[in-house]
Amino acid sequence: MKPAARRTISLLLSLGVLVLAVIVHVLFVRPVYSEVVELRSTLKAKSEFYQDQGQAITRVNDLIAQYQGAGQLQQTVSMSFPVSEDLSAIFNQLRTLAEVNNLSIKIFGVKPLALQSLSERNLVKNVGTLQLSLKVLGSYESFKGFLRGIETNIRVMDTQQITVEQMGKPGTNFYSYTLLINTYYQGEE
Amino acid sequence: MSPQTTKNQFQLGPERRGGWSWRLSTFSFLVLITVVVIYLGLEIGYKLYLDSQIAETDQAITQLSETIPKADQERFVNFYSQLANLQLLLDGHNKTSAILPMLERNTNRSVYFDFVDLRYKDRRLTLGGVATSYAIFSQQLEAFNRAPEVERLVVSESQSIDGRVNFRLFITLKPSIFE
Numbered sequence: 001m002k003p004a005a006r007r008t009i010s011l012l013l014s015l016g017v018l019v020l021a022v023i024v025h026v027l028f029v030r031p032v033y034s035e036v037v038e039l040r041s042t043l044k045a046k047s048e049f050y051q052d053q054g055q056a057i058t059r060v061n062d063l064i065a066q067y068q069g070a071g072q073l074q075q076t077v078s079m080s081f082p083v084s085e086d087l088s089a090i091f092n093q094l095r096t097l098a099e100v101n102n103l104s105i106k107i108f109g110v111k112p113l114a115l116q117s118l119s120e121r122n123l124v125k126n127v128g129t130l131q132l133s134l135k136v137l138g139s140y141e142s143f144k145g146f147l148r149g150i151e152t153n154i155r156v157m158d159t160q161q162i163t164v165e166q167m168g169k170p171g172t173n174f175y176s177y178t179l180l181i182n183t184y185y186q187g188e189e
Numbered sequence: 190m191s192p193q194t195t196k197n198q199f200q201l202g203p204e205r206r207g208g209w210s211w212r213l214s215t216f217s218f219l220v221l222i223t224v225v226v227i228y229l230g231l232e233i234g235y236k237l238y239l240d241s242q243i244a245e246t247d248q249a250i251t252q253l254s255e256t257i258p259k260a261d262q263e264r265f266v267n268f269y270s271q272l273a274n275l276q277l278l279l280d281g282h283n284k285t286s287a288i289l290p291m292l293e294r295n296t297n298r299s300v301y302f303d304f305v306d307l308r309y310k311d312r313r314l315t316l317g318g319v320a321t322s323y324a325i326f327s328q329q330l331e332a333f334n335r336a337p338e339v340e341r342l343v344v345s346e347s348q349s350i351d352g353r354v355n356f357r358l359f360i361t362l363k364p365s366i367f368e
Binding site for chain 2: 006007011013015017018035046047049053054064067074078083118119123125127144148171
């Protein structure tokens with residue numbers, strides 16, 4: 001074979017090999033490289049998540065340790081905002097407040113209202129509301145003390161409506177007081 | 190390549206001058222082999238390594254979440270939720286008893302109320318009472334008008350019976366009174 005022909009064949013072969021290399025690169029290397037880039041970003045995201053979670057769990061563990069040492073606080077919080085309706089406690093508290101302030105309870109009723117979400121935070125559960133209707137009788141001074149007692153009661157109570165009506169002769173210091181009071185508890189979800 | 194070398198190369202015979210084409214072929218093959226090696230390295234080596242690393246990280250994350258017992262998690266979430274809700278409830282906690290001192294301050298000595306109705310949501314206070322005369326009733330209205338806690342005052346009705354004035358007032362209170 002003539003040297004010129006050999007050189008031509010060699011040149012064509014080189015070109016063919018280069019073209020093949022380009023084809024392999026385009027068809028195989030580039031897709032695999034894209035996959036690898038994606039996998040690397042996934043791994044990076046997961047590693048960061050793992051580190052964040054690790055830090056969060058350390059903090060949560062610290063908080064749990066503190067919380068386990070704060071039994072008294074938990075008890076107080078549960079008295080102010082219990083995890084159940086706890087109707088007997090409500091009635092006992094109102095009865096005691098009425099007795100202390102020389103008022104007599106004539107009517108006591110409870111109406112559960114729909115659960116509502118007060119916070120947009122994920123972990124915060126819904127709040128249940130109990131609407132208490134109450135009618136008490138007594139003097140104006142007694143009622144003032146009773147109303148202040150409701151406002152400062154350990155269990156959170158919000159007076160929504162008060163109706164005061166004269167009882168007996170006009171001008172006498174004896175009235176009937178009809179109240180609507182909202183009190184709250186933590187829902188299951 | 191120096192000019193002298195190039196010159197020497199062209200001075201060689203035709204067989205030796207063909208050496209550059211074989212070097213090109215060798216280069217092409219090296220490029221192909223490199224591309225293939227890169228492909229195999231990525232496909233068989235690095236990709237599998239990354240997959241195994243991701244699986245290990247997933248497992249570590251799962252194990253991490255199991256380090257806190259479920260019961261503790263639930264108790265903690267409950268307590269956190271109680272605290273968060275309690276804070277919101279206390280922020281909105283009202284003091285309706287504040288209307289009583291307000292009424293005491295602003296009630297004329299010759300007036301008494303036999304009906305009081307407060308609707309916290311609407312901030313509306315309805316008062317029914319008796320004044321000894323229209324002059325006293327007028328003074329009573331003026332006292333409520335001047336009271337800083339009163340936003341709006343409406344006389345619903347007033348009627349003179351046996352010299353006494355029976356009246357009914359609608360008062361809209363300012364929100365600040367309940368804070």
